[in-house]
Amino acid sequence: MNDLQKKRHTFAHLLAAAVLKLYPDARPTIGPPTDNGFYYDFAFSTPITDADLKKIEKQMKKTINTWETMEVRVVSEEEARAQFKDNKYKTELIDGIVAADQEITFYTAGDFTDLCEGGHAAEPKKELDMKAFTLASLAGAYWRGDENNDQLTRIYGYAFNTKEELDAFMVMREEAKKRDHRKLGKELDLFTTSDVVGSGLPLLTEKGAVLRRVLERFIVDEEIKRGYKHVYTQDMAKVELYEKSGHYPYYKDSMYAPIDVDGERFMLRPMTCPHHFELFSSKPHSYRDLPLRYAEIAKLYRYEQSGELSGLMRVRSFNLADAHIFCADPEQAGSEISSALDLIDFVAEKFGLTMGEDYWYSLSLGDRTDDKKYFKDEAAWDTAEDILRNVLEKRDCHYVENEGEAAFYGPKIDIQMKNVLGKEDTAFTVQYDFVMPKRFDLKYKNASGEDQECVVVHRSSIGALERIIAFLIERYAGAFPFWLSPVQVKILPITSEIDDYAFEVKKELEKVGVRVDVDNDSETLGKRIRSAQKEKVPYMLVVGKEEVENKTVTVRARDNQEQIKLTIDEFISNYCTNLI
């Protein structure tokens, strides 16, 4: 635990101390540090509200004055049980420590003692900046995260080294809130949910559907240009398929229950690989066919706990831009992995992402000592890891190495991205696979006419469409670049006499594929401009008598007061370029 995490952990204790002072019959349970602060879960006898947080904060600021030091003491089982005899949660924790034959330690600051494993500021009063923390919110939580257990009240806090850091975080958080794709998704009418459809199964409205369609066609066309063969396989298959691939034991818990059809068990697919392998195996292949790149916008189903679901980011069904490249040998796999990274860099550039800042690569290696998690084949792991490292070394790219993060069938390159809150996450991966070709008997005839095993590269180019849409909504704060905008141009006729001309202009723009609306509502022009700005439409074309006479439009960008008069053709050739 680093110093900041130790401080945050100490803040959690301080919170518990303050709560006990104010609510003596509350029962503290556990309180760890988090990425930006801390939380503590309590069993309250009567519920508290957000309004109580200020009071608790005030008490924390009072209590800290008595916290000169944080003392640790190893105690006997008896002493521990006596101290927490009225707290069944702590008693249960003690049971666990005793069962595991570990030391029981108490941490005491001021008059507050907690059962704890440690990791604290040694001199809380001196080290904790009481202006660098704030209590943030209340939430429900289950004891030990299990919904069959008691429901507890979780108090979240933010804490940093300095007030400046806290302020900066709060500003970023405010900005992130504004950019939250769930909030913008509603405001911009991009997606919605339905109770009778179900959680984690969002519906894309006509505007959200434009985002998906444009992204899907963009990536499919780009992949075809780069030699991928796009195919369509099925979203469900017999359980046997996932048993054959060996995925079943690993994915069982995140797959939906089987569906019985004529006595056979079918499953919604959690991954595409075995489907592409079956397609590959449906005909013989020669070395001249390789590398063979099967790609698909594949609908996948993964079970996620309802508490994990979030907008388009964490869903129960998603569409992955997936591909499996059948290679003749490790060298060819290396060259294909390099090409896959070229495509990823190309896509990232299209979204204005900077390597090393917005995204980077992480080389995930196998932990060779773990035979259960990793397929045993030292030589194959050596070859594969060398190839991946070489590919990365040769590129102008940022990457880190991580041991023990590989897939069970080989090492991989994770594409790491940072979201608006600065949080890092694996967006998708490029994987080297020397195991599946054995399981699926993926072979080709080499130049000497002999059967030879393929190496398979699994890769995505853009990840899941739902997730990249969520990411882009937040990145652009809903103000999408022209090519992605659901509505690209809005035409605003000043009066109803101009309607005909407005629709004429619309027709001209539609001819070149522009997504354009006319807003001839009875509202004032000012109101209609504000409404188009709120919708974040890239360009408004205001048209009145003068425009009709000169066959022009007055162009106004969404983020700009400036107005420019242009002919329709000029507008098209200067503004409506880069349509995808």
Next chain:
Amino acid sequence: MNDLQKKRHTFAHLLAAAVLKLYPDARPTIGPPTDNGFYYDFAFSTPITDADLKKIEKQMKKTINTWETMEVRVVSEEEARAQFKDNKYKTELIDGIVAADQEITFYTAGDFTDLCEGGHAAEPKKELDMKAFTLASLAGAYWRGDENNDQLTRIYGYAFNTKEELDAFMVMREEAKKRDHRKLGKELDLFTTSDVVGSGLPLLTEKGAVLRRVLERFIVDEEIKRGYKHVYTQDMAKVELYEKSGHYPYYKDSMYAPIDVDGERFMLRPMTCPHHFELFSSKPHSYRDLPLRYAEIAKLYRYEQSGELSGLMRVRSFNLADAHIFCADPEQAGSEISSALDLIDFVAEKFGLTMGEDYWYSLSLGDRTDDKKYFKDEAAWDTAEDILRNVLEKRDCHYVENEGEAAFYGPKIDIQMKNVLGKEDTAFTVQYDFVMPKRFDLKYKNASGEDQECVVVHRSSIGALERIIAFLIERYAGAFPFWLSPVQVKILPITSEIDDYAFEVKKELEKVGVRVDVDNDSETLGKRIRSAQKEKVPYMLVVGKEEVENKTVTVRARDNQEQIKLTIDEFISNYCTNLI
């Protein structure tokens, strides 16, 4: 039963008589007429083979000479049971007739007597043209179609009024066999199946995927041009959604078993309607928003018995070009239905289909006396049926009327198509719905600010993509028009020195979006031309030294010996037009 069907039924009896003559211990069961002949199911003591069919045919031609008349006689239960005491199948049929309290009739010709309901040629020897029939094939069949019963041997025959009709049918059948989309799908490498994926779940290869992608983009773009809003909803939802729509009891048997998720039951959707209704209900609507046309390429799941499955034509999961149009009132619904038919005619023309010949409309009306099958609302049915009839009357189209074929929520127009065997089938429908708007409370604010119920039009434009692909494979016998062809152009360099130029030409064509391959295999040019013809590639470009020097290509169409020399630009502008 018409005269031809009576003759076919008589042929079935004649077949049974001949079989009993040759195989006295065979047990005849049932033998009805079919669309192009007849069959009879037998229990044989030892299996027969295709080679035996000639012998049986010969015996039929002998036996017919004794069949001057066909006599009918009502018999007692006792006589019937005595006659068939050694035939448990006929005995079971007698049980059924007795239980239903019906007359038992025997039909006798020559020395052959069968238990039968009738429908025969009165004078078989005179009426049956023994040159106008043939025994076609053997197949396995279960007694009463139930796989738990005994397996029987079915003998199929074709029979017509004249030899000319039979010959014409056999020619068409041969042609249909050649065009069978399952056969061509394999030969042209368009789709495949996998035992571990499952029956009725075909996989589209890279070439088949082109057909789907091109058709999908064609119809989506055309619909958007015509004011449809394409959306994406989910392929599964809670059972409640289908209960709410009232579909559940009607579709239960053709839906897959529910999937349990966190104690809730989810189902794979058998139809799109309730999903679009939920999307509509997610926000308020004004009369100014209507008509609102939600469209989607919707993946649907329907359970089909494994015996019913066939290639891409009958599958367990398909993608329907679906739409639901929310209309302000019946008049608007009428106008939208008319526009939907415009789109259907447009698409049909694109496929070269002729109204009245290849396709026509069928107006399906409700049977008002059937309260169980049809929603009770006389006035609404009257209005809806008038509107549909008016729409059809006003068009230059062929249509027929069918009572009792409507959906439970309103009348519809079926789009009937003829396949290569001349068989008529409903390809898809346009439906008028006044029931779902009540169930889903589909309302909008009318011009006076009051809530008013919508009328919904359900429609497809092209049907299921899988099915239309199967239809088009058979229609074009795999020789797709240029815009649909998986590979549009194949470049054949005469020698390997020309390879560079071949790939240069490829690049030029790819720039304008042509799907093009280079075949520089070591085979002779003649062999490569034949291979491209077999693949039914629309154009081959042969390039040699002369072409390199003059920057030209020698164009050869798939169905033509003629060769034309053109510059690359000339080829593009003359041959690569109409890319979609």
